[in-house]
Amino acid sequence: MKNNNIGCFGWGIIIFIILLVVSYWQVTLPLAIIGAICWYFYEKSPKTQEKKKKQAAAKQVAEEERQKQIKIWETEDLSQYATKLTDVKLKKTEYAIYAASEPITWSESRTRTKRINYGGLTSNVHIMKGLNYRAGSIRTVSQKEEYMQDVLTGALALTNRRIIVVNGDKAKSYPFTRLLRIEPYRDGTELISDSGKKVILSGFKDATRFNIYLDRVTSD
Incomplete structure (x- = not known):
């Protein structure tokens, strides 16, 4: 931004x-x-x-x-693009149907906890000369907030079973069995799992083709 x-x-x-x-x-x-x-x-x-x-x-x-x-x-036969990947070993019945032309960034939702010391109504109580204490209560309040963390930027491939991002010996994979909902955008995609965790794929010049293919293979 x-x-x-x-x-x-x-x-x-x-x-x-x-x-x-x-x-x-x-x-x-x-x-x-x-x-x-x-x-x-x-x-x-x-x-x-x-x-x-x-x-x-x-x-x-x-x-x-x-x-x-x-x-x-939306209507073409996706099997015409079926191919194997050289960087990733695919399963026996798995094949790639799309590869992004630009590097794609894989970001994951993370949760961090902030601790805030909160004091209620208090008053000063005199004990002896030079010594006072605060009468009241103090407790620690925890606040959780969600943020997105960039994890990996690399080559993206869409197969008939999962999404893969690879960079050298590092790779991230998102199997469709985890996928609950897709939020498509013009320049990326938000994947939401059944546990509520989010993965954002960004960096596309135009993610329309990827989003259409993704919707088709996850709807079959």
Whole structure:
């Protein structure tokens, strides 16, 4: 995620610009009006309108082609892609049907416990000169929070039985027997097991094909 906090320096620049505009409004106001008029006529010019029409048409064509491709992924025979892997020993009836073209990061949900000392209503009780104690109660409160931990980044393969991520001699495997629910995203996938544990696969330029294949092989 990107950090949108511009910081003190950024706010200082913004305040400086505002003060500059207010101090020299006799100059900045006419310039702003002229700029707005120029922008309006530029946006309404035939050349700009034609450019926008071409961009919209190209975008529509691209979307139509994408929908056609999605239909193919949803209906094609996946056995045509069946292959064995060189880095991982597959089971006798297991075969790979998809391999990601980019490195994929495997992240797992973890739980950590924070301990907070909490004191209830208290009062100071004097015992003798220089010695007091607090009358009341104190206890430790535990709070659990869930976070995602990056575990492995490597080559991803989807087989008819599981998801595999491999990097050298390290590998992670997610058999479909553990899978309860899939949350597909444009750039990744969230896998939720029957125990509630989560695994997130991220790093896809476009995870649509992977998500469609995954849904198909886990629905058979």
